[in-house]
Amino acid sequence: MKVVNDFSWKIAGVAGDGILNAGLMLARCCMRGGLNVFASAEYPSLIRGGHNHLDVRVSEKPTYSHTKHLSLLVALNMDSVRKHAKKLLPGGGIIYDGDQLKLMEQDVGRSDIKLYPVPLLALAEQAGGKIMRNVVAMGATIGLTGFDIELFNEILRFNFGGKKGEAVVQANILAARFGCDYIREHYCRSGDDKPGGYKSVDNIDGRYSIDGGHPGDGFGFRLERREGNGHIFLSGNEAIVAGAIKAGCKFFAAYPMTPASSILHGMAANEKAFDMVVKHTEDEIAAINMAIGASFAGVRAMTATSGGGFALMAEGFGLAAQTETPIVVVEAQRPGPATGMATHSGQGDLRFVLHASTDEFPRIVIAPGDVTDCFFKTVHAFNLAEKYQLPVVVMTDKYLGESYASVEEFGHRGLKMERGKFIPDGELANNGHEYRRYKITEDGVSPRAVPGQKGGMHTASSYEHDEEGFEREEEETRIAMHHKRFRKLETASKEIPEPEIYGPAKADVTILSWGSPKGPIKEAMKLLQKDGIAANYLQIMYLSPFPAKKVAETIKKAKRCVIVESNMTSMLNSLVREHCLLDVRDKVLRYDGRPFNPEDIYQSIKAMVAG
Template sequence: MKPTVNRFTWKIGGAAGDGIMVTGAILHKYCTRAGLWAVDYSEYPSLIRGGHNTQVVQVDEEQIFTHDQGNEILVALNEETVRLHAKEISPGGAIIHDPDRLVINDAMLADRKDIQLIPVPLVKLALENKGKDLMRNTVALGATLGLLDAPLRLIEEIFTDTFKAKGDAVVNENIAICRAGYDYVRQNHPEPFPWKIEPRRNDPRMVITGNDAITLGLIQGGLKLYAAYPMTPASSILTNLAEMASTYDLVAKHVEDEIAAVNVAIGASFAGIRAACGTSGGGFSLMVEGLGLAAMSETPLVIINAQRPGPATGLPTWTEQGDLRFILHAAQGDFPRIVIAPGDTEQAFYETARALNLAEQFHLPVIILTDKYLAEGHWSTPVYDQKKVLVERGGFAAAHEQASKEWYGRYEDTPSGVTPRPVPGKPGGVFIANSDEHDVFGFASETAENRLIQANKRARKLDSALKAMPPRLVWWGEPNADLTFVTWGSTTYACREAIRKLATMGIHANVLQVLYLWPFPADELKAELGKMKKSVLVEGNQSAQLHGLIKQLCGRSCDHEKLKYDGRPFWPEELVALAKEIL
């Protein structure tokens, strides 16, 4: 039988602290450098040590968007991995395990006879090659590559690039340990494996998480200060920026709480720089009053909210899209805001940079709404074109305008609603940014007449900002489909993967993603819904939050609805099954 080339799913399972995420990331990079497309995703409990962690890497020659439930190679570092995941293995697939640490019996395999066991003395080989216990993962990586008949040359390059800063000894140790696993499998399990890797020539691609993409979007978009308090799954934006602060000439400040984070960002932005803060729903809850402050004082602000299942502490390390309505309505009173929900890492990069432009030009808060799946999953992706990111500064008073006025009418009414703002510290231009309702200079004012002028001026900015936004709806797939998935945020990935799979079955489906959730593209969406043959709304929350918005603002609804709120991202298989059922 001819092997399946360049299409497989690999899974590793172990306890927290086993270092499995690093191993998956290296395999992902290997496959990307081999000219293939890949995605990876980790599931882990909120623990430092112990618990059950998994990482999945799925590989394909075509661009893929999310991983399947099944897998072909399972690296089992503990018994729990076998018990939980053996049932997901494809017929003919393999379990790599360390016979010195884990003996697998039939009961653990739930009587599956079509799985190959590949015992490899992972720890022994690591120790023999002067590695530590934990380096057994690198042995397992080598064993994986051996099983897939993949060239070792590429992994040597990756180890060299990854560890060269730590010296040749570390590079060589990793290569030797990986090779030990590779050679062991080649010698002891020479029978052909039904899946293999054959490198292809392709333009370079990156391996990147949503949080990495946001980090880079912030940097290229001109961010100079980021304030945050660590919270899963947003924390890596803070740690990324802290690591890169000196390279890119910016400040990443770990502050005492999220209330401080939002207020530090507002203060910095008020003083004239591009500033942002980021958190997850719990931290966003603390930022809410600050959101209103940015709106009332008309201070530019970008907030990143990486969702996880709530309420309260919820499922800290899992995924959900349950914050949409909260984000749209957070803080007392009516005020304009922009809410952008990237559906992939590219959108995360470009839209985050754009968010900094929109906030600065229109003096309002912009929220980037992601979730744990997008924030922490890795995707291979074309290298971003930084030339497409333009830092479009705007909304500032000209220096001579500022200097010519002792008191500056910072909140004077204008047709666009945007009043040029002075930068404090430059001559002239004195005004008060006020959380109280205020007159044109910022002095507290409680008259009915002024209240209406200011409230209307603020609201008008959102209409002005519309002209600077890209299309708020994004189509994926071919038009005139028999079924359209209507979705938002990271669930777009699962929908795109589903339509790719459906196409191979001869079913024509496509995806309509709502990229800008506020201002809500009601008219456009209403028109599109009217043209759809059949539609299904797919989102990761309990109360169909987007669907509710559609019903409310478009006066229409989708024909079907599929919701998920168990902390897991959508599986493409379940969307494929749903499509078949509907059609």
């Protein structure tokens, strides 16, 4: 018996090997075959060379993250074998180019996995070009797992058809066929096709006992097609783009910065189809100021950057607050300080985003945790920004923004676009009163007029100002305006949803987290459950205003609490201490630039519970 549809695959090589594209094709193929998939890549900040690898997790069950352990490794060089062979599960295997690498069992140091040399390069050349080496490896993967090569051909058509032409499609189909056939002919002959050398496999979605195996036999994992589920497969950044377009964002300005650049690319690719203006600016300062200008004129506007770019935006961020101009800023974190680790992941900007710019002013900070959150929370960010006329930050990181997941198609029709206190054209012109842009109101929000509207003329000022917008320095005016601005946050907090709890109401351990660890945490909960440890998880999606009541309640009720986040000082715990006057002692923190994996979270929490 083999492990069916509980599969973790990795392809590893150097930058320029085309790893990302190949992996995404395999993932999309599995999704179309009715399975759940997740894909994430790790790559260095250079165009050629270095060590690149991409993980594809495939499961019959909903799957939320990559895993540490692997079923199959496609190693395009020796470095990849050295780095990743130890992560293979029993019954797993390595596909590599036998003409390039001479691997022996002692090279990988274990006897419970199989080696599958395939002449990747030679077969690619035979099919029409070296460049298709990856596609040969994909074909070999399909062959070894018993998946549907016809379905993969469909993906090749989807990927290369149209823009590259039929010849390219056919060459790729041939390359995949060569890889698939080679593996089946050489390693899947009848009788060999039984896994062996191990009694059981303990993977995330199940514990599998294997009978009748004997050492040296076939590959232990199988992929089988299921009914199509109509899912879509996209990255966090692509979901943000979709959310922004849905929300009616008509103006987007940004300066390229990893890991936010694909938002710029996604917005630009859609600017004609959806009547938007997308501007690659001279710097991030221009980007945020342009977004403010566009919003001042009445359109929904956004910018996206990483921590370094957001540092340049800090003054403009305050300008949006002071002029009460709604904007949405995506801050896709990477490790710092300064340039830091450009292509890696982290959650060290939380305090920075919560405090960026001078003095104190209200801001809303939202941290989606997965691809679906990215879509819906971006839409919500635009609604909140306009309703409360303040800057809203959508905080992500490299792991969330650049990882891909298959998810249910977003139910986007009929989502409400809340434009707040925009004054309809006719009302302004006729009321005869002097319009006051910053009118003091009970909820803190003032009626908003935009250029072009007769009767709404005013000057928005970065200086402190009175109700009409004129510069003022009197104590009373300052206090009244400061209070008015903060009242908006109070009003907003009434409608901001409370953090959601995942898992059983009663649990042995309660995990508190924010942002991208969501996926690995949900997978770790599966592992804990298998060990009889009941875990639940509080996802803190809205960090400003901080949901102190719900967080405090949860911590007080919990048998044991642990914070999981990607920074060294546990910024989330500092917020808990600040807002709840509570202290969460147990933490799982990771700050090496890599995302959490479920196995490590599971091991850490298991050890805590045991201790």
